[in-house]
Amino acid sequence: METALAEAPLPSPGGGEEALQPPIAPVHRSPEDLVAKAIAPVKPEFLLPPPLLRPHQSSTTCGGGSSNAKSHGESEIRISAVVKEKKSKRQLKRERRKEQKSALHICPVVAKTKNINACKYHGNCRFSHDLDAFLAQKPEDLEGNCPFLNVEEVCPYGIACRFSGSHKDGASETLNSKKKSSEINGLSKDVQKLLWKNKISFPRADAQLKLLGLLGKKNSKTIQDQEEGCPAVVANGSQTLETDNGGDVGYEVRDSVENLPATCMEENCSDDASGYDNIKTFKKAKNQDNVKSSSAPEGCVARTGSKDILMANFCAPETDSSFKLNAREKKIIDFRGKLYLAPLTTVGNLPFRRVCKVLGADITCGEMAMCTNLLQGQASEWALLRRHSSEDLFGIQICGAYPDTIAHTVDLIDRECVVDFIDINMGCPIDIVVNKGAGSCLLTKPMRMKGIIQATYGTVDTPLTVKVRTGYFEGKNRIDSIISDVSQWGASAITIHGRTRQQRYSKLADWDYIYQCARKAPDTLHVLGNGDIFSYTDWNRHISDCPEISTCMIARGALIKPWLFTEIKEQRHWDISSNERLNMLKDFVHFGLEHWGSDTKGVETTRHFLLEWLSYTHRYIPVGLLDVIPQRLNWRPPSYFGRDDLETLMASESAADWIWISEMLLGKVPAGFTFAPKHKSNAYDRAENG
Structure with missing residues (x-):
C-alpha cells in the first residue's frame, strides 16, 4: 500500500535550537570499559551532550535524549495518568x-x-x-x-x-x-453460542482423562452413561443439564450436557447447523466400530465440518483433512536448523508474524491463549489462533492450570482449527497467570505437568510441544531432572528459556544449563534454546557449542530487529538504513489494515499495535554507529543521534515520537489520544517473585 509521509520536518539531531550551557569536557571511556558496564559503545561523534546540559529538553522524553518532542507542534501528546470514575458493569x-x-x-x-x-x-x-x-x-x-x-x-x-x-x-x-480469504482458524458464531451455553462435549478428551484417572466424578459418570448409549442423565424423571462451574479452579468450564459428542443440543437447531455430526450419525459410527469410547476410537470422535471448510478456503496446498492419523502415526516436525519466531504476547500478532515471514522466519506460533477463555468462547482469545496462508509451519500456544481444562481445549481446537503443532506454556512468569496455577507455577508441580502432557497427547494427533523456564526460584533449576520424563509423557519438543521465573527478564540467560538439559534429553525429544539471541553470531555459537540443541527460539531479538532472521540466513550484520526500517513499518500497517480492518476502528487498532511494536524497536542501535559489533541485548544505549533525521527519530525513547511515526503512516491521531506501553517487566526483587 502506498502511503504518503507527513510533510512535517523531522527533529534535528541535536534537539532543535535549544540554548545549551557551556559544555563540559566529557569523560571518554574505551569501548571495552563501556561493554564491561553493559553500556553500548556508540562512536563519540554520534553522542549527544548529557541531559543535564540541556535544560530546555522536552519533559515528554523518557530517558533523555534523542528527540525534541516539542518541535512536533500539534503532534505533541503527553502521557498523563487520569483517574477515571469507577462505573458499574450495567452503566x-x-x-x-x-x-x-x-x-x-x-x-x-x-x-x-x-x-x-x-x-x-x-x-x-x-x-x-x-x-x-x-x-x-x-x-x-x-x-x-x-x-x-x-x-x-x-x-x-x-x-x-x-x-x-x-x-x-x-x-x-x-x-x-x-x-x-488468506486467514483461517476463525470461530464460527454457531460454535461460539454453544460454548456460551456450555453445550459442547469433549468425548476424546474425557475418554483420555478417564483412562489416566484425571476425570472428575460427574464426568466419570457421564462417560459411563455415554458408553451405555444414554443421551442424557435422567434425574427425577426428567432430562437435566448438569454443570460444574464452582469449586476447584480446574473445573471452571464443564460440559453442560452429559458428554455427548460435540453436537448442537438446541431443539430448534438443525443437525448440521454448527457443522457437527448429529447424534444418530455418532451412534451409527460407534456401533460399526463395536468398541467403547474409553479407548477413543476414530468412529467415536464427532468431527466438525468447519475445519474441513476452513481448510478448503485456506490459500495453502490442499490436504485431505478427513484423513486421521492414529496415535502411533502422529506427524513429526523436524525443528532442527529452522528459525523459530517465539509466541510473543501483544506484539506477536498476525501482521507482525507476516513481517517476520517475509524476513526469513521458518516457524511461527500464535500468541499465548488462556484455555478457560477459549472454552468460554471469547472472540478476542480465539483471534489469537488466527493463521495466515504465508505461515506454512504454524503452531498455537495455550496456557492452563489443570489437565481437564487443557485437554478439553485441545479437543476443541483440533476440531475447529488447522495447526501444525500445539505448544503448552509452562513458563509464563506473569503474576495473574501464576496465581491461577498456570505458567511457571507448574514448574513446582511435576505430577500436574505429567497429567497435562499425557492428557493432551492422548486427546489429539497434533504434535505437542512445551515451553518452560529453568525453574521457579533462582539457584533451583529443575528441568534437567524431568527432561527424560517429558519425552515419555508425550511431548515431541521442549523449549527451555534460560531464566527462572524469579529472574523474569533480568540477568543473562543461562545457556550452560540449557546445554546440560539438551545433553540429558533422549534422541526422540527436540530441545530448543531461548534467551538473548540478538545476532547471527549468537545463533552460531549456541548451535556449535551444543549440537544436541535442535534450534533456537528468537523472542525479544525479533521484536527489536525482525530482520534478525535475514541476518542469520545470510550470515551478516545488516547495517539497515532508516528508510528500509520505515518500509517494514509500512508493510506492518498494510498487513494490519487487512487483518483489523480499514475503517476507523481498524485504523486505530493498527495504530495501537504499531505503537506497542515501536516501544521495542527504538532499542536498536544501528551497526554503523557502534565501535563494537554486534549489539548485545542487555546493553543500555547512551543518548545519541543517527545518521539522518529519520534514524534519530526512530531511536527516540519518547512515546510522543512513536505517535508521530504512526501519524506518518496512519494520519493524525484522534483528539485526546494517549499511549503507554503495555509491556513493563516486573522488578526482579519483588516479594511475590520469591
Whole structure:
C-alpha cells in the first residue's frame, strides 16, 4: 500500500535550537570499559551532550535524549495518568449501547450498500442508519489505496473505509473472481453460542482423562452413561443439564450436557447447523466400530465440518483433512536448523508474524491463549489462533492450570482449527497467570505437568510441544531432572528459556544449563534454546557449542530487529538504513489494515499495535554507529543521534515520537489520544517473585 509521509520536518539531531550551557569536557571511556558496564559503545561523534546540559529538553522524553518532542507542534501528546470514575458493569453496558447508536457507528450493512433499507433488523438494529450524520463526522480519508482492492470484489467496509476515495465504481466488474480469504482458524458464531451455553462435549478428551484417572466424578459418570448409549442423565424423571462451574479452579468450564459428542443440543437447531455430526450419525459410527469410547476410537470422535471448510478456503496446498492419523502415526516436525519466531504476547500478532515471514522466519506460533477463555468462547482469545496462508509451519500456544481444562481445549481446537503443532506454556512468569496455577507455577508441580502432557497427547494427533523456564526460584533449576520424563509423557519438543521465573527478564540467560538439559534429553525429544539471541553470531555459537540443541527460539531479538532472521540466513550484520526500517513499518500497517480492518476502528487498532511494536524497536542501535559489533541485548544505549533525521527519530525513547511515526503512516491521531506501553517487566526483587 502506498502511503504518503507527513510533510512535517523531522527533529534535528541535536534537539532543535535549544540554548545549551557551556559544555563540559566529557569523560571518554574505551569501548571495552563501556561493554564491561553493559553500556553500548556508540562512536563519540554520534553522542549527544548529557541531559543535564540541556535544560530546555522536552519533559515528554523518557530517558533523555534523542528527540525534541516539542518541535512536533500539534503532534505533541503527553502521557498523563487520569483517574477515571469507577462505573458499574450495567452503566458501562448502557453507555456502550448508547455510543453504538450514535453516528460514530454506522451499520456495517448500510455502510457497505449505502442503502438504509438493506439491514434486515431495520429499526431494531443496534447501530446507526443515519448516513448523512456518519459522513458529517467521519475523519478525512487517508492517502493511499484500500487494502481490500485486490482481496475482495467490494470493500467490506464500504463508505466507512478510511480509503473510500480509492474505491472504484463497479469494482466487481473489473475483477474476474473473488479471491479466497488468506486467514483461517476463525470461530464460527454457531460454535461460539454453544460454548456460551456450555453445550459442547469433549468425548476424546474425557475418554483420555478417564483412562489416566484425571476425570472428575460427574464426568466419570457421564462417560459411563455415554458408553451405555444414554443421551442424557435422567434425574427425577426428567432430562437435566448438569454443570460444574464452582469449586476447584480446574473445573471452571464443564460440559453442560452429559458428554455427548460435540453436537448442537438446541431443539430448534438443525443437525448440521454448527457443522457437527448429529447424534444418530455418532451412534451409527460407534456401533460399526463395536468398541467403547474409553479407548477413543476414530468412529467415536464427532468431527466438525468447519475445519474441513476452513481448510478448503485456506490459500495453502490442499490436504485431505478427513484423513486421521492414529496415535502411533502422529506427524513429526523436524525443528532442527529452522528459525523459530517465539509466541510473543501483544506484539506477536498476525501482521507482525507476516513481517517476520517475509524476513526469513521458518516457524511461527500464535500468541499465548488462556484455555478457560477459549472454552468460554471469547472472540478476542480465539483471534489469537488466527493463521495466515504465508505461515506454512504454524503452531498455537495455550496456557492452563489443570489437565481437564487443557485437554478439553485441545479437543476443541483440533476440531475447529488447522495447526501444525500445539505448544503448552509452562513458563509464563506473569503474576495473574501464576496465581491461577498456570505458567511457571507448574514448574513446582511435576505430577500436574505429567497429567497435562499425557492428557493432551492422548486427546489429539497434533504434535505437542512445551515451553518452560529453568525453574521457579533462582539457584533451583529443575528441568534437567524431568527432561527424560517429558519425552515419555508425550511431548515431541521442549523449549527451555534460560531464566527462572524469579529472574523474569533480568540477568543473562543461562545457556550452560540449557546445554546440560539438551545433553540429558533422549534422541526422540527436540530441545530448543531461548534467551538473548540478538545476532547471527549468537545463533552460531549456541548451535556449535551444543549440537544436541535442535534450534533456537528468537523472542525479544525479533521484536527489536525482525530482520534478525535475514541476518542469520545470510550470515551478516545488516547495517539497515532508516528508510528500509520505515518500509517494514509500512508493510506492518498494510498487513494490519487487512487483518483489523480499514475503517476507523481498524485504523486505530493498527495504530495501537504499531505503537506497542515501536516501544521495542527504538532499542536498536544501528551497526554503523557502534565501535563494537554486534549489539548485545542487555546493553543500555547512551543518548545519541543517527545518521539522518529519520534514524534519530526512530531511536527516540519518547512515546510522543512513536505517535508521530504512526501519524506518518496512519494520519493524525484522534483528539485526546494517549499511549503507554503495555509491556513493563516486573522488578526482579519483588516479594511475590520469591
